[in-house]
Each structure stands twice: as structure tokens, then as C-alpha cells.
Amino acid sequence: MNFQHTYVVIMAGGVGTRFWPFSRQTYPKQFHDVLGIGRTMLQMTFDRLSDICPVENVYIVTSQEYYDLTKQQLPELSDHQILLEPSRRNTAPCIGYACYKIATKDPEANIIVTPADHLILKEKEFTDRIKVALAATAESDILVTLGITPTRPDTGYGYIQFDGLTDKEVKRVKTFTEKPHLELAQAFLESGDYVWNAGIFVWNARSIRKAFEAYLPAMHEVFEKLEANYYTEQEALELLQVYPLCQNISIDNGVMEKAQNVHVVLSDIGWSDLGTWKSLYEVSEKDANDNVIDGHIVTHNTTGSIIKTPKERLVVVEGLSDYIVAEFDNVLLICPKDKEQKVKEFVADASKRGTHFV
Incomplete structure (x- = not known):
């Protein structure tokens, strides 16, 4: 496995x-210090992978509007390492763009693809699992995903069924199931041969190009036509013309669920997609009253709550149990934790009051 041929794509x-209200159109959660530790989610993801490949082999795919935030938080990256999507088209175009660009520079590239906003508590174990996957993809034209050992019958995640008859570390994938109902998720957990789909992938440049050519041929054509423009001043302009032609589809639906050469590396890495306030509460350090506190906060008779407010504001909370209290940039949210699924409704309501609130 060659360190120089290893690349990272961070979505x-x-x-x-x-x-x-922390994650906003102008300032999404990957650019926030969500855990209150002095590093944003994007920076933590970059740090986690910086020992696996050279800094010049790390690519960020983001929206044009987040160029400045990305540059501020990762000043060590050159402009050609920050890939700016003209529009959001889901994960398949985003991944295709990065992988085809890397392949023109290094046809032997071995590529890790990861979201910017996931939490991984067991970083050494994560590195070990990634290295297992990289060793496999350096030798074979296979598509590898990390499968997270499930801890509960969660209906919010996709599940991967693997071939449990082999004791190899890289196991063949049998099926993908998107967000099952509770009874099915429970059955998956009991069977022992299902893992959560973390959306972290490893493959070589050849295998992902073959997969796009087979399963997303129109998208393959778009990125192949761009090959003469990658790493030139024309790249952004040409991309602007052709990116809207890309189908709006996830890499899972577009490639992984169709391909016959998909494998999984089982991973117990303390993973969370940190998708919700409740998930942040679960992984954060609690005080004696089971509260997660981040800010200048005084609590009385308050338990099981997550309270995250600006450091310059003193906040006093009395008599709350199992609540979310979150303030950022002139928006304050106060909501029971078990009603957090209504946040999307709140955002829709807030947008009617003004786009600066969302």
C-alpha cells in the first residue's frame, strides 16, 4: 500500500x-465546533485522516458559497483541492467529480471518501479499519464501505447485510436496506450479519470509474469530458455548464446497491453521524444532572437537557427536563428532546420570517 497514492475526499x-439554529444555509454544521473542543467537524475529519495520506492529497467537495469558510478552516489546502459544486446534486455527482479529477492526476489513486460531519470516538480503530480497506482496494477492483456494528435497532440508518460465512476482514456485501421499520431493524440486529451504513467508502480510481461507466453512464460521460479541464483555469467554467446535467442521486442508490463487487469492513469505531441534537446529547459529556452544557449557563432543577448558547451571554435555566435549548445568530430554539423531529417544521416557519433566520 503506497502512502503517496492514497487520497481523501471529504464531502x-x-x-x-x-x-x-446552529446549522444554517450560510454556516452549516460541518463548519461549527459542535463539541465545544476548539475544532470544527470539518477540521476534526481532516485531522483524523492527515496521518493516512499527504496533505496535498486531501480534497474537499463543498458548495461555492462555502469556499471562504473552507479556506479559513483549512488554510493548508490549495484552491485546486477545494472542489466547488455549482449546485447540490446529492452524493453521486459530488463523489464522481472528485474521483475523476484525482484519477487524471494519478490513475493509481486509492481513494477514501467520507462525510465532513461525522463523529468518530475511536480514532485509532478507525485508522486501522481504513488501512485494512486500503490494502484490499490497492490489490483488487472492489468497492469497500465501512459497516458500523449496530448498538440499537435504529430506523434512521441504512443497513448492510454481509456474508458471515467468511472470517476475512473484508467481507462481501449481500444486500443494502434503506431505513427499515422498527421490527425489521430489530430482526437485523438479532441476526448478527447486518451493520449500519456509515457512508464512508474506499476504492481505487479504476474501480469507481468502471462503476460509474456501468451504472451511471450519463454521469460518467460528463466527468470524462471534463478531463482536459481538471487542474486548469477552465475547470470551474466548464463544470458550471455540465454539472446540472448530472442526475440528482446518492452514491448508494446510483452505484453501491447495483454493483456486484461491493465489500464491507466491519468497524467498531464509536461512530455517530451527529445528525440531530439528541445524537449530540448522547455522545457529549454530561454534568451531575445529566445536562450537556456549552456556554455561560446556570441551571436550577434542570435535568437531561442540552443547552448550547453564545459564550458572551449569561443564560439561567430553571425547571427544564429533557429539553434542547440552542441559540445562534439571533435565533433561539427551546424544544423538548423527544420533539426534535419537528425542527424541519420550525425551519420552514422561520424561513417565512426571513431567509437570514435559516
């Missing part, structure tokens, strides 16, 4: 609506 273009 950082999403908005993360469920994390409102």
Missing part, C-alpha cells in the same frame, strides 16, 4: 437542517 456541502 462538506450539506446544510444539516436538523441541527438548526
Whole structure:
């Protein structure tokens, strides 16, 4: 496995609506220090992978509007390492763009693809699992995903069924199932041969190009036509013309669920997609009253709550149990934790009051 041929693609273009009011159109959650530790989610993802490949081999795919934020937070990256999507078209075009660009520079590239906003608590184990996957994709034209050992019958995640008859570390994938109902998720958990789909992928440049050519031929054509423009001043202009032609589809629906050469590396890495306030509460350090506190906050008779407010504002909370209290940029959210699925409704209501609130 060659360190110089290893590349990382970090997907950082999403908005993360469920994390409102922190995650906003102008300032999504991947650019926030969500855990209050002095590094943003994007920076933590970059740090986690910086030992696996050279800095010049790290690429960020994000929206044009987040160029400045990305540059501020990762000043060590050159402009050609920050890929700016003209529009949001889901993960398949985003991944295709990055992988085809890298392939023109290095046809032997071995590529890791990861979201910018996931939490991984066991970083050494994560590195080990990634290296297992990289060793496999350096030798074979296979598509590898990390499968997370499930801890509960969660209906919000996709599930991967793997071939449990082999003791190899890289196991063949049998099926993908998107967000099953509770009874099915429970059955998956009990069977022992299902894992969560974390959306973290490893493959070589050849295998992902073959997969696009086979399963997303129109998209393959778009990115292949761009090959003469990658790493030139014409790249952004040409991309603007052709990116809208790309189908709006996820890499899972477009490639992974169709391909016959998909494998999984089972991973117990302390993973969370940190998609919601409740998931942030679950992974954060609690005080003696089971509260997660981030800010200048005084609590009385308050338990099981997550309270995240600006450091310069003193906030006093009395008598709340299992609540979310979150303030950012002139928006304050106060909501029971078990009603957090209504956040998207709140965002829709807020947008009627003015786009600056969302």
C-alpha cells in the first residue's frame, strides 16, 4: 500500500437542517465546533485522516458559497483541492467529480471518501479499519464501505447485510436496506450479519470509474469530458455548464446497491453521524444532572437537557427536563428532546420570517 497514492475526499456541502439554529444555509454544521473542543467537524475529519495520506492529497467537495469558510478552516489546502459544486446534486455527482479529477492526476489513486460531519470516538480503530480497506482496494477492483456494528435497532440508518460465512476482514456485501421499520431493524440486529451504513467508502480510481461507466453512464460521460479541464483555469467554467446535467442521486442508490463487487469492513469505531441534537446529547459529556452544557449557563432543577448558547451571554435555566435549548445568530430554539423531529417544521416557519433566520 503506497502512502503517496492514497487520497481523501471529504464531502462538506450539506446544510444539516436538523441541527438548526446552529446549522444554517450560510454556516452549516460541518463548519461549527459542535463539541465545544476548539475544532470544527470539518477540521476534526481532516485531522483524523492527515496521518493516512499527504496533505496535498486531501480534497474537499463543498458548495461555492462555502469556499471562504473552507479556506479559513483549512488554510493548508490549495484552491485546486477545494472542489466547488455549482449546485447540490446529492452524493453521486459530488463523489464522481472528485474521483475523476484525482484519477487524471494519478490513475493509481486509492481513494477514501467520507462525510465532513461525522463523529468518530475511536480514532485509532478507525485508522486501522481504513488501512485494512486500503490494502484490499490497492490489490483488487472492489468497492469497500465501512459497516458500523449496530448498538440499537435504529430506523434512521441504512443497513448492510454481509456474508458471515467468511472470517476475512473484508467481507462481501449481500444486500443494502434503506431505513427499515422498527421490527425489521430489530430482526437485523438479532441476526448478527447486518451493520449500519456509515457512508464512508474506499476504492481505487479504476474501480469507481468502471462503476460509474456501468451504472451511471450519463454521469460518467460528463466527468470524462471534463478531463482536459481538471487542474486548469477552465475547470470551474466548464463544470458550471455540465454539472446540472448530472442526475440528482446518492452514491448508494446510483452505484453501491447495483454493483456486484461491493465489500464491507466491519468497524467498531464509536461512530455517530451527529445528525440531530439528541445524537449530540448522547455522545457529549454530561454534568451531575445529566445536562450537556456549552456556554455561560446556570441551571436550577434542570435535568437531561442540552443547552448550547453564545459564550458572551449569561443564560439561567430553571425547571427544564429533557429539553434542547440552542441559540445562534439571533435565533433561539427551546424544544423538548423527544420533539426534535419537528425542527424541519420550525425551519420552514422561520424561513417565512426571513431567509437570514435559516
